[in-house]
Amino acid sequence: DSGVTQTPKHLITATGQRVTLRCSPRSGDLSVYWYQQSLDQGLQFLIHYYNGEERAKGNILERFSAQQFPDLHSELNLSSLELGDSALYFCASNGQGIGELFFGEGSRLTVL
Amino acid sequence: GENVEQHPSTLSVQEGDSAVIKCTYSDSASNYFPWYKQELGKGPQLIIDIRSNVGEKKDQRIAVTLNKTAKHFSLHITETQPEDSAVYFCAARDNAGGTSYGKLTFGQGTILTVHP
Numbered sequence: 001d002s003g004v005t006q007t008p009k010h011l012i013t014a015t016g017q018r019v020t021l022r023c024s025p026r027s028g029d030l031s032v033y034w035y036q037q038s039l040d041q042g043l044q045f046l047i048h049y050y051n052g053e054e055r056a057k058g059n060i061l062e063r064f065s066a067q068q069f070p071d072l073h074s075e076l077n078l079s080s081l082e083l084g085d086s087a088l089y090f091c092a093s094n095g096q097g098i099g100e101l102f103f104g105e106g107s108r109l110t111v112l
Numbered sequence: 113g114e115n116v117e118q119h120p121s122t123l124s125v126q127e128g129d130s131a132v133i134k135c136t137y138s139d140s141a142s143n144y145f146p147w148y149k150q151e152l153g154k155g156p157q158l159i160i161d162i163r164s165n166v167g168e169k170k171d172q173r174i175a176v177t178l179n180k181t182a183k184h185f186s187l188h189i190t191e192t193q194p195e196d197s198a199v200y201f202c203a204a205r206d207n208a209g210g211t212s213y214g215k216l217t218f219g220q221g222t223i224l225t226v227h228p
Contacts, residue, residue: 002155043156043201058210082114090155094214098144098163098205101214103155108220 003027006091006104014112018079023091025072030053030076031094033101034066038087049074051107081111114139114206118219126227129184131192133222135202136184145178145185146216151198159200160187192226199223 003026013019025032034046045058049068060066063081068074078085088106115138125131137145143164148156162169162176162185169176173192178185189196203216 002157003150006153009151013218031212031214042220043203043216045206045215045217048212048215050211056210056215058215079199092214100146100158100161101216103148103157107157 002102002104003091004091004102004104006089006107008107009105010108010110012110013081013111015081015083017081017111018077019081020076020107021076021089021091022107023074023104024075025074025091025093026102029093029095029102031073032068032072033094034060034074034076035043035089035090035092036087037106038094043090046076078109081109083111086107086111113206114142114217115203116202116217116219118124118222119136120222121220122223122225124225124227125192126225127192127194127220129189129192129226131189131196131199131224131226133187133202133224134184135186135204135219136182137204137217138183139207140180141205141207143207144206144213145205146174147176147187148201148203148218149198150201150221159222188225192224194226197224197226 005024030051048056048062092103146161150156175188202219
């Protein structure tokens with residue numbers, strides 16, 4: 001158990017819909033990272049939040065947004081969903097400096 | 113930005129054999145190279161990492177080597193066991209990430225199967 005909690009584990013929805021994925025980092029970690037894992041693109045960095053502030057963005061679509069709340073949990077919002085958005089979405093957290101990134105078990109999104 | 117290539121995409125070995133997975137990276141400024149193991153239905157888990165000021169690191173049956181000049185690094189697993197079967201990812205920290213220390217560029221993954 002990495003200590004990172006993600007909900008929901010599975011989500012099935014239709015094109016055009018909007019979903020919210022939730023992540024709670026390890027106790028004491030201020031950083032939350034979101035990654036997307038798809039068959040053709042592998043693991044891709046989406047966005048990083050540190051203590052409520054956005055710190056870095058990857059190739060995140062404009063239809064996607066995220067935020068980190070005062071209690072440090074984070075939400076990834078995916079809107080106007082397309083078939084190609086079907087993927088595993090991972091949240092990860094870490095402590096200070098360069099070191100281990102702790103991943104949650106992921107949220108599997110299926111868009112039909 | 114950083115680009116990481118990983119080979120092979122699949123690797124099948126007999127129990128007790130060694131397994132080697134290789135990665136190359138593009139950004140000579142990259143300074144941190146972790147390896148993650150992902151089991152079915154789980155998130156990636158760090159198994160070993162190496163920093164750019166070190167050429168080799170070993171942890172029991174697992175070792176990683178880094179050649180900064182050639183910009184490649186490799187994972188070596190000796191005396192493989194069936195429980196080593198999983199997907200393995202190499203990664204490089206994106207030096208352009210500033211203080212986003214967890215901003216990693218991953219390779220495409222290697223599916224390792226260890227046959228009993």
